[in-house]
Amino acid sequence: MDDRAPRAATGRAKRGARVTIHDVAKASSVSVTTASQALSGQGRMALATRERVKAAAKALSFRPNAIARALLKQRSFTIGLLTNDTYGRFTLPVMAGISEALVDRGVSVFLCSVERDPVIGQSHVDAMLEKQVDGIIASGKRLDSRLPVDLSGVDVPVVYAYCEGPEGSVGFVSDDGQGARLAVAHLVDRGCRRIAHVTGPEDFAVVHRRAEGFAAALAAAGLAPVRAEPLIGDWSEAWGFAAAGALLEGPAAPPDAVFCGNDQIARGLIDALTLRGLRVPQDVAVIGFDNWEIFAAATRPPLTTVDMNLKDLGRHAGLTLLDLVEGRPVSPGIRKLPCRLVVRASSG
Structure with a gap:
């Protein structure tokens, strides 16, 4: 020894x-x-x-010494992260996960925003390639849209994280249907039986995935939704506030729980319920989606919500890109990563 x-x-x-x-x-x-x-x-x-x-x-x-190491390995030990998420709502957690996964391996990440302009996007890609990045991760603000730049012809590995990639690419997305099932199962376990769903614009793929998960979880529990179809609106507190009126004033029995398509809708809904004299969660339990803490933790009462685990998604994307860079085999396809439920006071 x-x-x-x-x-x-x-x-x-x-x-x-x-x-x-x-x-x-x-x-x-x-x-x-x-x-x-x-x-x-x-x-x-x-x-x-x-x-x-x-x-x-x-x-x-x-x-x-980074230069000596790069010469020895014929690598730059940097990767590029491209995004059209100018507010960073989705990309910053993804980037945090990438950085955490790669920092111990000596790899640095630099971020470029392509916005909606393909010319800007291509200029950032050209700059990354000139800096000899080892690979690129493309990330966005919705699962069903592509960045305004074509990465299929670049000569470095590319991984897609929370955005749509071309056929045969390697990508990571959150499992929104599974997240919705988690939320409904929690409400059912709490004793709720009249559960409604209020969500965002129908042209978003996640709206349909969350609605499908909602319906599947109700069916598994032997329950029918309060309304045959989800209430469709936009991703805003104003829509959540307005949706409360539709739920309480319609011919159907009022819900004892509402699963919302995002945290902003949930917060607006809670405000409307409170103004009408209803207690959350005693009279109506409410769950959101996204775990955007600036909304969720500051809601009164604090909001139970589904977290998409974007940081973990970024970690997986970063490690997979590193596998590609180092020549390890990676099968093409989209990987769905599980969400988790963050329980706070709004669901009891």
Whole structure:
């Protein structure tokens, strides 16, 4: 068993000069080649040796020279992230997941917004390729739309995250139907039996996926919806407020729970119910979708909602792109990742 501890920092490191791989090799009593292989995960060596080198590098605050590493690996250790989500509502969590997944592997991410302009989009792609990025992740603000730039001809790997890619691409999306089933199952477990669905514009694919999940979960519980069809509107608090009137003033019995297509609709609905003297969740339980915390946590009462796990989606996209960059096989197709339910006070 090799139990030699890393030696003390060299005089050069103590004086604040840049720590090199030679310093790490000397401190861990191995050759420069062995030290380099240990830190890059290459070569064959005893686990104790690899761990000793890593401990020495950490003790010396060693940071590999990016240029030397790039020349050695013939890689830039950067990836580009393209998006048309100018507000960052969906892309920023995705980017956080990508960055967390890749930072320990020495890979940096830089973000470019293509907006709706194909000329701007192409200029960003050209700039990324000039910087010799190892790959590109395309991300957007809705699952059923493409970025205004064609990435099919680029000579680096491309992964799509929360946007539509071409046939045969590798992509990651949230499983909105599964998220809707989670929400309805929670309401049923709570004892709700008259459950309505208020959602956004019908030209969004997620509206249909969430509605299908809603209907499937009700059917599995042996329940019928309060209304034969979901109430369709837009993604706004104003629509949620207006929808409350339609639910309470129609001929059908009023609901004891409402599953909303997003958090803004849910917040507007709760405001309207409160103004009408109804208590949430005692009289009507409410669940949203997205877990946009600026809305969900500040709603009164705080909103139970479905989280699309966008950060986890970004992590999977980043690691998959890295697999492609490093030549590991990746099957084409769309991966649906599960949502999770964040339970707060609005559902009891």
